[in-house]
Amino acid sequence: MPSMETENSNISQAEEIKLLANEAFKVHKYSQPIDLYTEAIELNSQNTIYWANRAFAHTKLEEYGSAIQDASRAVEVDPKYSKACFAICKFCGLRGAAYLAMGKFKEALKDFQQVYSNFTTMFIF
Numbered sequence: 001m002p003s004m005e006t007e008n009s010n011i012s013q014a015e016e017i018k019l020l021a022n023e024a025f026k027v028h029k030y031s032q033p034i035d036l037y038t039e040a041i042e043l044n045s046q047n048t049i050y051w052a053n054r055a056f057a058h059t060k061l062e063e064y065g066s067a068i069q070d071a072s073r074a075v076e077v078d079p080k081y082s083k084a085c086f087a088i089c090k091f092c093g094l095r096g097a098a099y100l101a102m103g104k105f106k107e108a109l110k111d112f113q114q115v116y117s118n119f120t121t122m123f124i125f
Helices: 004-026 031-043 048-060 064-077 084-101 105-122
Strands: none
Touching (some): 004 031, 004 048, 048 084
């Protein structure tokens, strides 16, 4: 079992790598962020953002199978993410778009329905 110090170091390192990945993403070098988010995930696999960002980069390269896997993992890691409804809408919308691009219409519809359900729940008082 890793020590608390090692765990904190890994988290800090993963965050630094995420910043590099974000910069590469901004200049449309989508393969580079995938590699960098992978490094961040290896250091801290419990960070939903790394999985979601990598999924988004995969969609930019039209790697929809990988995008679906990462978006699904993002939801599994933390379905109660602090911005839960927005996050789940984003992840499911991303996964739904990937399914749609692959011609998997039933799966896409299911994800888009979940996005709609979560979105409408956010605004009911």
